[in-house]
Amino acid sequence: MAKRRVAARGRAWVALALFGFVLIAAGVIWRRTAGIARSREIRTLEQRRVQLESERAQLESDVRNLSSRSVLAPLVEHRLDMRVPNDSQVVILPRPRSAP
Amino acid sequence: MVFRQSRITLIHLSLVLFAGAIIVRAAQVQLFQSKQWVQRAAQQHFASTALPASRGAIYDVSGAPLAMSRQMLRLSISPREVKDRRAVGRDLARLGVPAPFVSRATDARRAWVDIPGTFSPASATDLAAMRGVYTRPTVDRVYTPREATRRIVGWVDDTGTARAGLELALDSLLRGIDGHAVIARDARGRRFDSPADSDVAAESGDAVQLTINQELQEISVRALSDAISKMGATGGDIVILDPQDGEIRAMASDRVGQPSFGNPAISEPFEPGSTVKPLFAAELLQRGLAHPTDTVNAENGVYTIEGRTIHDDEPKSRLTLAQAIEYSSNIAMVKFVSRLTPRQEFETLRDYGFGMPTGVPYPGEASGILYPPSDWSKQSPASMAIGYEVAVTPLQLAAAYGAIANGGDLLEPALIKEIRSRDGTVLYRHDRRVVRHLFSAQVAATVRKMMVGVVQGGTSTEAQLARFTLAGKSGTARRGATKHGYTAGHYTASFIGLFPADKPLYVIIVKLDDPKSTIYGGKAAAPVSKIVLQAAIASRDAALDRTALASSESLSKIEDTTVASAGEVATRSDAAPDTDSAPAPPVVVVLPAHTAAQRALGPRAVPDVRGLTIRAAVYALHHAGFRVQASGAGLAQSTLPNAGAVAGAGSLVRLVAAP
Numbered sequence A: 001m002a003k004r005r006v007a008a009r010g011r012a013w014v015a016l017a018l019f020g021f022v023l024i025a026a027g028v029i030w031r032r033t034a035g036i037a038r039s040r041e042i043r044t045l046e047q048r049r050v051q052l053e054s055e056r057a058q059l060e061s062d063v064r065n066l067s068s069r070s071v072l073a074p075l076v077e078h079r080l081d082m083r084v085p086n087d088s089q090v091v092i093l094p095r096p097r098s099a100p
Numbered sequence B: 001m002v003f004r005q006s007r008i009t010l011i012h013l014s015l016v017l018f019a020g021a022i023i024v025r026a027a028q029v030q031l032f033q034s035k036q037w038v039q040r041a042a043q044q045h046f047a048s049t050a051l052p053a054s055r056g057a058i059y060d061v062s063g064a065p066l067a068m069s070r071q072m073l074r075l076s077i078s079p080r081e082v083k084d085r086r087a088v089g090r091d092l093a094r095l096g097v098p099a100p101f102v103s104r105a106t107d108a109r110r111a112w113v114d115i116p117g118t119f120s121p122a123s124a125t126d127l128a129a130m131r132g133v134y135t136r137p138t139v140d141r142v143y144t145p146r147e148a149t150r151r152i153v154g155w156v157d158d159t160g161t162a163r164a165g166l167e168l169a170l171d172s173l174l175r176g177i178d179g180h181a182v183i184a185r186d187a188r189g190r191r192f193d194s195p196a197d198s199d200v201a202a203e204s205g206d207a208v209q210l211t212i213n214q215e216l217q218e219i220s221v222r223a224l225s226d227a228i229s230k231m232g233a234t235g236g237d238i239v240i241l242d243p244q245d246g247e248i249r250a251m252a253s254d255r256v257g258q259p260s261f262g263n264p265a266i267s268e269p270f271e272p273g274s275t276v277k278p279l280f281a282a283e284l285l286q287r288g289l290a291h292p293t294d295t296v297n298a299e300n301g302v303y304t305i306e307g308r309t310i311h312d313d314e315p316k317s318r319l320t321l322a323q324a325i326e327y328s329s330n331i332a333m334v335k336f337v338s339r340l341t342p343r344q345e346f347e348t349l350r351d352y353g354f355g356m357p358t359g360v361p362y363p364g365e366a367s368g369i370l371y372p373p374s375d376w377s378k379q380s381p382a383s384m385a386i387g388y389e390v391a392v393t394p395l396q397l398a399a400a401y402g403a404i405a406n407g408g409d410l411l412e413p414a415l416i417k418e419i420r421s422r423d424g425t426v427l428y429r430h431d432r433r434v435v436r437h438l439f440s441a442q443v444a445a446t447v448r449k450m451m452v453g454v455v456q457g458g459t460s461t462e463a464q465l466a467r468f469t470l471a472g473k474s475g476t477a478r479r480g481a482t483k484h485g486y487t488a489g490h491y492t493a494s495f496i497g498l499f500p501a502d503k504p505l506y507v508i509i510v511k512l513d514d515p516k517s518t519i520y521g522g523k524a525a526a527p528v529s530k531i532v533l534q535a536a537i538a539s540r541d542a543a544l545d546r547t548a549l550a551s552s553e554s555l556s557k558i559e560d561t562t563v564a565s566a567g568e569v570a571t572r573s574d575a576a577p578d579t580d581s582a583p584a585p586p587v588v589v590v591l592p593a594h595t596a597a598q599r600a601l602g603p604r605a606v607p608d609v610r611g612l613t614i615r616a617a618v619y620a621l622h623h624a625g626f627r628v629q630a631s632g633a634g635l636a637q638s639t640l641p642n643a644g645a646v647a648g649a650g651s652l653v654r655l656v657a658a659p
Helices: A004-068 A069-079 B002-031 B032-047 B087-096 B099-105 B165-169 B214-231 B273-287 B321-326 B331-336 B342-351 B380-385 B394-405 B440-458 B524-538 B547-552 B555-556 B594-601 B616-622
Strands: A091-092 B046-051 B065-077 B113-119 B133-141 B162-164 B179-183 B189-194 B207-210 B237-242 B249-257 B294-298 B301-304 B306-309 B319-320 B409-411 B416-420 B426-429 B435-439 B471-478 B491-499 B506-513 B589-591 B629-633 B636-640 B652-657
Touching: A004 A069, A004 B065, A004 B133, A004 B629, A069 B214, A069 B409, A091 B547, B002 B032, B032 B046, B046 B133, B046 B416, B065 B087, B087 B099, B099 B113, B162 B594, B189 B214, B189 B394, B189 B426, B207 B652, B214 B237, B214 B506, B237 B394, B249 B394, B273 B321, B273 B331, B273 B342, B273 B380, B273 B394, B273 B440, B273 B471, B273 B491, B301 B331, B306 B331, B306 B629, B321 B331, B321 B440, B331 B380, B342 B380, B380 B409, B394 B409, B394 B491, B394 B506, B440 B471, B471 B524, B491 B524, B506 B524, B524 B636, B616 B629, B616 B652
Parallel strands: A091 B589, B629 B652
Antiparallel strands: B046 B179, B065 B113, B065 B133, B179 B189, B207 B416, B237 B249, B237 B506, B294 B319, B301 B306, B409 B435, B416 B426, B471 B491, B491 B506, B636 B652
């Protein structure tokens, strides 16, 4: 009888140890899975940042190209009949003594 | 019983042996083969990926970007791993991948296909997420404006290798240092950043600021292109230099039918012809061998020396040194320069920097040609006096004239203003560097005065500006030298201007190769300099010191005008059309360019200018960093955007004033 009680207690300890092991292993796996998920998320966000920066560089370049003199000058000359003023039509204002 | 016992023993023994084998094998794997297995595991679970360094940006003198880097993707496909080949093929076709590569990428018999070209991360997002599609980051270069600065900035090819121009010359500074990142792979082959922090970040290259002004460069490129078409020339160059510090503001070149490689303004020497005459005049004055009013017999246009007959286009009997420059008399200059010994003549040209590179950091700079007197023929002294038997690059000539413009200092031309590291530390900043002092400021002023005569009543009247005094000198030189002389009918037309004449801010050189409609520098090249200067004066930001320009003597002659509009450059909406022949009342007002600090502050509030005079209102708005378009002439009534509204620096504010 006593022998059986000892065996039952031993099995309980083994079960407890196993349960603890499973619990710890689950924790480790959960932590690792969460880490990987965050890491994947970071990677996605980083890719998105690079993508947006690349787009920004391209758009800024497009804006600069389209607003550059080489593009605008022919357009305003032909469409709006504007031209570069000659130097007699340009007045350089001296800086006012007291700026408001 | 005994049999049963022996069976149990046998099973135990087998189990022990099995356990022992496992332990032995584990010991073998862990203790003796551990490195090999660790490597194998790392290969399966981790991959190292290169992080390409962002190439340093290149800016113009006012901070406008000329070359920037952006991250792109290269694609590789492993067709055997691809699950949805149709989708991969469709996406590749959408990205503009050539059909043969699309079919290769979807051919399951192939193990690996590299797709040519680079793709923006935005356009390749869907494709990159598919199984079997691998991406590698790469850095692409964006140039703005592409064509105007191509010869100066150069370019980088698809593989990131610098191929020409400053990209090549400054490659070691611009390219930066690549990094690498460790990527982990899960059981399905999906990639994610490794939890181990073993990444080495890429270090971007240094940023380079050039002395080039983008606006002026574009003006020059367009003026040159128009002139080449109009004159039927085979090519040409324009160089604009700031003579006070040697900084190159614009450098345009064009060769008809040739690709835009290299920079001929630096690498292609030409015989300068009459444009060397003021250089010799300065030397004669400095040595006290001539005075501006000294006269020589100009032989009525025909003179033979050492078996060579020299002609003048405008025959004169006697000419002073000043008149010799004004009328560009070959005969008079040959006689004046004969007061120098051959050695002195050689030293004069050598001291101007001819025959040696200027030192500008650009690949392939030419030295030009200047032979020592020991190699001269009897005709050489006369030939050199009128700009033959010597060859210079437009940049060398601009630097030489810079000495006349700044009071006698030959300066080292500069193309690079500043180099900054990634953290903003200044690694290099250009300082005015005097190569040698050539002559006194008084001599320089005297020569400039002679050159003013060239523009006002000499060979280059077509360069004359209405409100500013320009000093200049034209040159018309034969070209196509052979062993038996020059090819008939081929000329180089050139013009050099110092603007404004009293204290030059620009040295401008215009050279046209083989113009057809007129061969003379004063007729072909001088008008081009006028076009460039007029556009620069009217331009918002052409690196002109407006305060210095305003104090130029000729400006004092300007009559009072009504303020019509302002900003750096703004046009009055009710202005009547103007014509070149009859200058209309001024419609453009130019204020000093915004300082870098004003531009750098970002969005700011529009100041309240109601009740101020239009002049004060314009100034206040400009001072706050806005461009202004004004209408009316009385007191300021309102602005658009309203006072207090936040607007970006440099944005346009409309100012409404009482009529």
